[in-house]
Amino acid sequence: MRWACSVCSHRHHRETSVCISPISKLSACSKVGSVVGRLRSLRYDSAVKRDDALKFPYGSTKVRGVNLGGWFVLEPWITPSIFENSGSDSIVDEYTLCQQLGKDEAKKRLTDHWNSWITQSDFYQIKRAGLNHVRIPIGYWSIYPINGDPYVQGAYDVLGRALDWANAAGLKVMIDLHGGKHQALNTTCSSLTSLTAPGSQNGFDNSGRKGDIKWTSNHDYITHTTLTLNKVRDDHASHPAVAAIELVNEPMGANPAIDMDTVRQFYMDGWGNLETSHVAITFHDAFIGVNSWNDWGNGMWNLLLDTHHYEVFDSGALQMGIDDHVKTACGFGNQMASNNKWTIAGEWSGAQTDCAKWLNGRGIGARYDGTYSGSSHIGSCDGKYTGKVADLSQADKSNIRRYIEAQISAFEKGAGWIFWTWKTEGAPEWDMQDLLANHIFPQPLTAQTHGNPCS
Numbered sequence: 001m002r003w004a005c006s007v008c009s010h011r012h013h014r015e016t017s018v019c020i021s022p023i024s025k026l027s028a029c030s031k032v033g034s035v036v037g038r039l040r041s042l043r044y045d046s047a048v049k050r051d052d053a054l055k056f057p058y059g060s061t062k063v064r065g066v067n068l069g070g071w072f073v074l075e076p077w078i079t080p081s082i083f084e085n086s087g088s089d090s091i092v093d094e095y096t097l098c099q100q101l102g103k104d105e106a107k108k109r110l111t112d113h114w115n116s117w118i119t120q121s122d123f124y125q126i127k128r129a130g131l132n133h134v135r136i137p138i139g140y141w142s143i144y145p146i147n148g149d150p151y152v153q154g155a156y157d158v159l160g161r162a163l164d165w166a167n168a169a170g171l172k173v174m175i176d177l178h179g180g181k182h183q184a185l186n187t188t189c190s191s192l193t194s195l196t197a198p199g200s201q202n203g204f205d206n207s208g209r210k211g212d213i214k215w216t217s218n219h220d221y222i223t224h225t226t227l228t229l230n231k232v233r234d235d236h237a238s239h240p241a242v243a244a245i246e247l248v249n250e251p252m253g254a255n256p257a258i259d260m261d262t263v264r265q266f267y268m269d270g271w272g273n274l275e276t277s278h279v280a281i282t283f284h285d286a287f288i289g290v291n292s293w294n295d296w297g298n299g300m301w302n303l304l305l306d307t308h309h310y311e312v313f314d315s316g317a318l319q320m321g322i323d324d325h326v327k328t329a330c331g332f333g334n335q336m337a338s339n340n341k342w343t344i345a346g347e348w349s350g351a352q353t354d355c356a357k358w359l360n361g362r363g364i365g366a367r368y369d370g371t372y373s374g375s376s377h378i379g380s381c382d383g384k385y386t387g388k389v390a391d392l393s394q395a396d397k398s399n400i401r402r403y404i405e406a407q408i409s410a411f412e413k414g415a416g417w418i419f420w421t422w423k424t425e426g427a428p429e430w431d432m433q434d435l436l437a438n439h440i441f442p443q444p445l446t447a448q449t450h451g452n453p454c455s
Contacts, residue, residue, distance in 0.1 A: 053278045056132070056172045056243040058304060058342045063416025064445055065133025065174070066126060066432050067347060068162075070421065071118050072138040072155040073178045074110075077358040078424050080386075082113065092362040094139070099150035107152040114158045122422065122433075123162075123169040129436055130445045134171055135346060135418045136162060137178030137249065144228040163241045172243035174282060174346075174418070175232055177225070215251065216262040225266070230273055237277035244304055245274060246282035246346075253286030260286065264296065271300050280304040280342070290332070294340050304415070305339060306346035309407070312354040318368050318378050322399045325352055326406040330454035333410025342415040348407055349420050350400040350440070351429035355381035359427070386426040389438040400429060401440045406453035408445060413454070 056063075070078030074094040083091055091097045098106040126134060138159055141151035159175070166173045215221050225248060236242050247270040253260050267283045274281045282304040285293060290307040297303050309332050311317040311325055320328065336343045353368040354360060365371025369381040383392050392400070411417035419441075423433045435441040442448070 054243065054280060054302060055240065055278065056280070058280055058415055061132075062412050063133050063344050063418065064131050065135055065416070065418035066131055066422045067135045067137065067176075067418055067420045068118050068122075068422050069137060070424070071114065072136065072142060072159065076362040077356050077427060078421065079113070079117070080357055080362075081425055082109070083358075083362055089363065095150060098152055103150070103152055106150075107154065110152055111154055114155050118162070118422070120165040120168075123165045123171060125433070126422065127169040127171055129432075129441075129443065132170075132172060133174060133243070133416075133418060134166055134422075135174040135176050135246075137176045139178060140225060140228040143177075143231055144224065146224075160236070163236060163239045167239070167241035171241065173239075173241045174244035174246055174280075175236060175242060176246040176249055176282075176346075177229060177232070178249040216257075216259040222262065222266050226269060226273070229270055233274055233277055237274070237279050242279060244280035244282045245277075246284070246306060248284065250284055250308065251286045253288040258286070260288065268300070271297075271303065275300075275302070282306050282346075284308070284346075290335050290343065291339060297341065303341050305341045305343040307336065307343060308347035308420075309345050309411075310348065310351070312351050312359075312368075315367055315375060315378070318353060320352075322352070322402060325399075325403050326453050329403070329407045329410045331410075333407075333413040333454060336411065336414030339414070344415045345407070345411040345417040347420040348411070348417060349430045350404045350435060352399060352403060353379070353381065353384055353429065355384035356424075356427035356430060357386045384427075384429055387428055388426070389428040389431065389434040389440060392428055397438070397440055400435070401442070402450045402453065404435070404440070405442055405448050405450060408442065409448070409452065409454045 069075060074082060074097065076083045076092065083097070086097060086101065088100055091100055098110075101109065123134070136159065138155060139151070141149060142153055142155040142159075145151060145153055163173055215225075229245070229247060232245060237245065247267060251263050252258050253263060263286055270283070271281050280302050281300075283293075283306065285305060285307045290305070293305055309329065311320065311328055317328075332345075336345065354366045354372075355368050356366075358364065360366065360372060365373075365375075366381055366385070367375040368378050370377035383396065389397070408417065419432050421430055421432065424431045428434060432441055436443065
């Protein structure tokens with residue numbers, strides 16, 4: 001049986017504590033100096049970087065990848081047709097889709113989606129574009145479901161096929177737990193709710209259920225997320241394509257609803273459960289700053305820090321011109337390079353607006369054109385609300401190309417990047433497949449039509 005830590009009551013001793021209880025208990029911690037001594041006796045670079053039998057040479061070869069977004073975790077802006085065809089405007093995420101359609105109909109529709117949205121040919125196309133990684137988001141409900149919840153299963157089986165497709169194409173995979181446990185486990189009511197309020201690690205629809213942030217408010221949520229990760233480890237960590245496992249996507253550390261002591265302990269426990277699995281143990285910066293983790297993780301090797309860089313979700317960023325977008329991206333790359341951990345930009349895009357239909361949530365407008373509540377008009381969303389790259393203005397195409405080139409240059413000052421996302425139904429600033437087809441995404445990836453943007 002694997003052992004895993006609960007959140008210890010002596011939080012100021014987190015770095016010197018290990019658990020003495022099995023995952024089924026998750027109740028007690030004990031300071032064990034000999035373990036700390038063992039860790040300190042190991043050879044490691046700056047106490048945080050090692051490459052013991054990893055399947056990809058992180059740090060010496062740049063990560064160049066793409067997210068397979070909208071496949072196993074629905075997002076209304078990536079596949080709006082799934083939500084439009086649901087017959088209800090109140091369906092805003094995967095939870096409400098399954099809840100209102102019912103399990104049989106939801107299973108039918110989602111099975112069709114899982115089998116068609118990404119296919120084996122996509123992996124070969126991704127490889128031909130010069131990429132070496134795919135990041136595959138998946139929700140806890142697909143891996144470790146709970147009786148009575150509205151979600152339907154089947155995506156995890158398709159993930160298994162996807163790993164074989166990636167291996168055949170010569171790609172490495174980061175499995176990303178995109179939706180952590182976000183409602184309370186309840187022995188009398190299995191509806192995955194805390195009886196009064198929904199929640200998640202960030203409140204976004206991409207966590208499976210849009211709503212309040214509850215993830216760190218009850219130990220059962222963390223326990224379930226840990227169990228889910230352990231199943232991923234046991235099922236897939238030995239697969240030749242699986243080079244990294246991300247513990248959880250985007251915990252909203254900047255929000256007071258998230259307890260960062262709990263997040264840090266969860267990351268430590270996750271590392272402890274994966275340390276011998278020969279994968280890069282990936283953790284998100286929790287939005288507290290890309291340089292905020294340099295004093296954390298001593299004695300923990302094979303850590304990969306994931307940071308997400310977007311310049312579209314506040315009015316200040318949206319008012320920037322292309323020169324300032326490039327300058328900001330290059331500055332962020334310098335921050336990544338100053339870290340003592342391998343650091344990748346695990347999500348970023350060509351977007352300089354938040355115009356994409358439902359990007360901010362189903363039925364919610366854009367800050368850029370003033371249709372988002374409380375925002376003021378900055379510019380037009382024509383061609384960017386929905387459409388194809390070929391139909392963008394020449395100025396938009398040029399600016400997107402320049403911005404992408406700048407971000408590639410910036411993020412390769414760190415350990416690399418993974419673009420969001422491979423394909424959409426009609427969000428041209430975000431659609432790598434369409435950007436490649438229209439010669440906006442650089443080919444080769446190092447091509448620079450505007451000189452060195454970060455020189």
